[in-house]
Amino acid sequence: MPILSAVTISLVEEARGGPFVFWDDFEAGCRSACELGFDAVELFAPEPGYIPAKTLREVLTRYGLKLAAVGTGAGWLRKQLSLTSPDAGVRQAAKKFIADMIDYGGPLGAPAIIGSMQGRAATSQLIPEGRMLLGEALAELGDRAFSRHGIPLIYEPLNRYETNLCNTQADGVTILQSFGAPDCRLLADLFHMNIEETSIAQGLVEGGQWIGHVHYVDSNRLAAGMGHLDFPAVATTLKEIGYAGYVSAEAKSLPDAMTAARATIESYRLHFPR
Ligand SMILES: [Mn+2]
Numbered sequence: 001m002p003i004l005s006a007v008t009i010s011l012v013e014e015a016r017g018g019p020f021v022f023w024d025d026f027e028a029g030c031r032s033a034c035e036l037g038f039d040a041v042e043l044f045a046p047e048p049g050y051i052p053a054k055t056l057r058e059v060l061t062r063y064g065l066k067l068a069a070v071g072t073g074a075g076w077l078r079k080q081l082s083l084t085s086p087d088a089g090v091r092q093a094a095k096k097f098i099a100d101m102i103d104y105g106g107p108l109g110a111p112a113i114i115g116s117m118q119g120r121a122a123t124s125q126l127i128p129e130g131r132m133l134l135g136e137a138l139a140e141l142g143d144r145a146f147s148r149h150g151i152p153l154i155y156e157p158l159n160r161y162e163t164n165l166c167n168t169q170a171d172g173v174t175i176l177q178s179f180g181a182p183d184c185r186l187l188a189d190l191f192h193m194n195i196e197e198t199s200i201a202q203g204l205v206e207g208g209q210w211i212g213h214v215h216y217v218d219s220n221r222l223a224a225g226m227g228h229l230d231f232p233a234v235a236t237t238l239k240e241i242g243y244a245g246y247v248s249a250e251a252k253s254l255p256d257a258m259t260a261a262r263a264t265i266e267s268y269r270l271h272f273p274r
Pocket of ligand 1: 115156189215250
């Protein structure tokens with residue numbers, strides 16, 4: 001399977017200004033993605049079922065697109081849910097939100113992504129407990145994704161300003177292995193990796209076979225080619241590790257959505273010719 005292209009669409013008002021290319025209108029985002037030649041879109045929705053699954057399927061079919069993944073960050077942004085909250089009730093509600101999102105994207109072949117829903121430990125003493133809660137939740141939810149839909153759950157290590165639980169691909173592999181989450185895969189987000197990894201290429205090698213999704217974005221959260229990342233090295237390394245998933249534009253909509261999307265697809269075509 002070749003490495004495929006995807007672009008993000010956000011329907012979450014609370015995420016305004018965040019790193020998503022298209023906004024507010026799923027169909028319009030799909031139309032633009034189709035015009036530019038993307039293979040897929042990645043959906044950031046306020047809640048599971050926000051657009052009925054039947055409608056999602058119809059729009060995707062109309063524009064010849066696949067659904068690359070569904071984000072879960074709205075559970076944090078809109079409801080302050082976290083898998084590692086000290087409050088067991090909040091943790092349970094977070095799991096329910098993610099389980100419903102797994103079942104929303106699952107029939108369309110789109111895995112759910114755990115990013116900000118992992119939360120963060122309030123003090124450094126609480127990091128081991130946070131990692132344990134996170135690892136157990138990933139194992140449970142990954143099992144749901146795989147047993148019900150035959151797809152993985154995608155877990156995203158974030159940079160230090162967003163979580164203190166897991167910041168690198170190697171850390172991510174450790175969590176998935178030590179808590180028994182074989183049905184999870186890692187998300188390699190180039191923006192986070194640029195902050196945390198010794199080198200991005202080294203981080204990709206350390207993630208290796210565990211990497212199941214890539215957020216394809218430049219050093220400054222702008223579209224690929226608008227910052228200072230070494231995309232030839234990224235592309236070469238992804239091919240070397242045998243990566244076979246999406247590179248998905250999780251980039252700011254700057255200077256405007258079409259310019260960001262076009263920069264992404266041009267970078268994709270340059271570095272992943274097929
Ligand atoms: Mn990301």
